[in-house]
Amino acid sequence: MPTSGHPSFSFKVLGANSATPIPGRFSSSFVLQYNQQLMLIDCGEGAQIKMSEFKVRRSKLNHIFISHLHGDHIFGLPGLFSSLSLNGRVEPITIYGPIGLRLFLETMRDVTDGRAGHEIIIHELDGQATHNLGSINGLSVSAFPLKHRVPTLGYRFDEEPRPLGISTEALAKYKITIEEIKLIKDGMPIKREGQTIPIANVTKKPLPLRSFAYCSDTAYDPLIIPHISGVDLLYHEATYLHELADKARERLHSTSLEAAMIARDASANELIIGHYSGRYKDLSVMTEEARTVFSKTQLAVEGAEFEIG
């Protein structure tokens, strides 16, 4: 449920199939929107086509987060960057991902005679470490290792504390002065002759801070729980049903049941599953299985947008 007064915060699916894209089920690619700023998480082949189809405003895209360097998570990048340049973009774009991302992007650019009119700021991250990426678009962003065949990072996005809002009723009731407003904004109580007005009496009730985490691709791994604990919305891969748990373990993927166990044990509020194997034509079996453990589970399907918090 969105809380009125919050900046908008949502997670949109461009594609959520594993490995091989097919019509209607493109490879992993997602748009995280916070306060009208857009961030791309993974960029499978055809991501730019889905952005056009779902009217995602590329001018608002300023950061990209790549989980790992398997093709179904990055083969949309060269085309996206090429199109941004052809469309005259001049604003820089920042991209995070495991080591090798720079070679990938720079080879693409050089081989194809690409001349970006905008700067691409590449941050290569050690895929086996945790990283505090600082404040991005008003979100505090961190990265943490997942358990996959190649170095892979999960990402967590936490809304940052906002300045305290002053209650208009309190302004009148206490006859607050301009000097006192400054104090309140700094979180200080107001002290008058023999009287202290507690900060809570003159400010609006702060809205809860919201959070989102993205975990794909990964084997079932309880070690990630501290990194994603208490998030409002968790995206966790669910490549197989649990009857294929052995295959999931062997290929370092998760089952739908395992994704639900992680969501439950991390005290997430809601779970979105995705990265389905192409063998599942009717995906409702995936949510049915997950909901036996974690009822608030939904499917990532193309074009779906989930409000966070």
Add this chain to the structure above:
Amino acid sequence: MPTSGHPSFSFKVLGANSATPIPGRFSSSFVLQYNQQLMLIDCGEGAQIKMSEFKVRRSKLNHIFISHLHGDHIFGLPGLFSSLSLNGRVEPITIYGPIGLRLFLETMRDVTDGRAGHEIIIHELDGQATHNLGSINGLSVSAFPLKHRVPTLGYRFDEEPRPLGISTEALAKYKITIEEIKLIKDGMPIKREGQTIPIANVTKKPLPLRSFAYCSDTAYDPLIIPHISGVDLLYHEATYLHELADKARERLHSTSLEAAMIARDASANELIIGHYSGRYKDLSVMTEEARTVFSKTQLAVEGAEFEIG
């Protein structure tokens, strides 16, 4: 018009937009089919998705021809090769294209931990020279330089002469012996006491040999005419209407009118135009312009398949 008895020979459009793919208008990618064998010509982003959508049998794909190393002609290759491997392909695949193709493909493979289960035979070609690529799937294939910002090759595919077919009526009429059949197959006349039976009397009328040429991307360039002369079907790019001839010249592209002039002057039988600028929403203006010069012009639209000859 197909002639009965010919092997099937067709050209199918997977995508024919220029530069930036959009829903319904993907970047350049085409399937040439001869006698049930498939060849891909260019491979823009999403080509593999269109192959699924149009039920192109990947098991029959054995050769790929790349015109040049701009992204809208090659960004579908990494995903296609990745999917072929994931689907267990073991048969080799051969790819031709300008120098730089190997670096592109090998970097893609190495960065993404790709392990092809099948051999990829890469032939890098000098983009400024002509090449006889020999016999491929029963077609004699050649490459020739186009006029573009980077080294770019056009390709021509000529049906090879087939063995002469013996007329069943002639077998009976002339009481042809097994020895004489051998002579006929070698194209020799039959000599009997005082009598020579001309080869034409004992063989079926040979079917005409068909041909196809692909020219994209290229500025208007009459120097290509000797390479494409007399083809049954010509694909020639037409990025702009002729009112933008200056822009076409500057960017080394062609106008619809120029494509038609090339088709006319090369004595092609039919013309397919494509590689349209995204500015044209209604593409019928492109054919209208071309038909003022060359009436047998058609639009390359996704999913369309044109019989050759």
